[in-house]
Amino acid sequence: MTRTQLWASGGGVQSAAIAALIVSGRIEKPDLAVIVDTEREQSTTWEYMDAVIAPALQSVGVTLHRVKKSDYATVDLYGGKDGETLLMPVFTDHSGEPGKLPGYCSTEWKRRVVQRWANDQGVKQCDMWLGISTDEMGRVTRTSGKWMNRYPLIEQAMNRGDCMSFVGSMGWPLPPRSSCWNCPNHTAQEWRDIRDNKPADWQSAIRFDREIRIRDPHAFLHHDCVPLDQADLDEKNGVLFSHCDSGMCFV
Numbered sequence: 698m699t700r701t702q703l704w705a706s707g708g709g710v711q712s713a714a715i716a717a718l719i720v721s722g723r724i725e726k727p728d729l730a731v732i733v734d735t736e737r738e739q740s741t742t743w744e745y746m747d748a749v750i751a752p753a754l755q756s757v758g759v760t761l762h763r764v765k766k767s768d769y770a771t772v773d774l775y776g777g778k779d780g781e782t783l784l785m786p787v788f789t790d791h792s793g794e795p796g797k798l799p800g801y802c803s804t805e806w807k808r809r810v811v812q813r814w815a816n817d818q819g820v821k822q823c824d825m826w827l828g829i830s831t832d833e834m835g836r837v838t839r840t841s842g843k844w845m846n847r848y849p850l851i852e853q854a855m856n857r858g859d860c861m862s863f864v865g866s867m868g869w870p871l872p873p874r875s876s877c878w879n880c881p882n883h884t885a886q887e888w889r890d891i892r893d894n895k896p897a898d899w900q901s902a903i904r905f906d907r908e909i910r911i912r913d914p915h916a917f918l919h920h921d922c923v924p925l926d927q928a929d930l931d932e933k934n935g936v937l938f939s940h941c942d943s944g945m946c947f948v
């Protein structure tokens with residue numbers, strides 16, 4: 698049985714580089730291309746997708762399907778046996794020291810949504826293309842069976858810098874950072890960018906941060922375990938954990 702080549706775009710620099718490889722003919726076209734809308738994605742991601750990536754792909758006959766998370770996900774913010782587990786990697790001061798909860802959102806809101814959507818398209822076996830570059834080898838996972846991962850940027854020996862150069866060589870602007878506006882993995886710089894350049898996303902994040910403490914007074918989006926609108930977003934006060942350390946958020 699033929700394996701479907703399915704590109705799961707994440708909307709960031711590496712995904713723009715895969716789009717550039719496809720448009721320039723350096724790699725084959727995927728059979729299917731999809732990006733999941735978590736419905737909390739930063740607004741600038743869609744502006745860039747609509748203005749640059751989707752039209753460029755369409756010019757070579759590739760449609761980038763935008764799939765709403767709520768159409769396929771079985772959970773949103775809370776899950777687990779009791780339905781009370783927050784699925785995001787938020788920070789907590791429950792023990793008296795700042796810590797971080799495990800995150801399941803990338804799996805529930807992205808990977809499983811892509812798989813269910815692909816099933817609806819009749820996909821039986823597939824190679825799922827992920828935008829991981831050579832400087833992120835730790836995020837590469839060996840897979841086997843009907844659903845296998847494939848890494849076009851690693852096959853092309855491209856690191857993040859190569860991705861940026863190649864996107865630039867297409868005459869495309871670099872994409873904005875792609876992530877949910879409420880992602881606890883944001884660095885101080887990323888929070889400042891949202892605060893200073895995306896006021897609607899910033900207000901949504903502040904509201905969200907307050908709301909998660911209604912169920913759990915110890916849950917915070919910021920690693921200092923303080924309300925987001927009171928957090929020190931100075932560069933010196935960097936994040937303690939690496940971005941999207943679950944290794945499952947598509948980039």
Ligand code: SF4
Pocket residue numbers: 735785786800802803806875876877879880881882941946
């Ligand atoms: S960007 Fe952050 S909040 Fe959104 S799915 Fe990924 S890890 Fe979760």
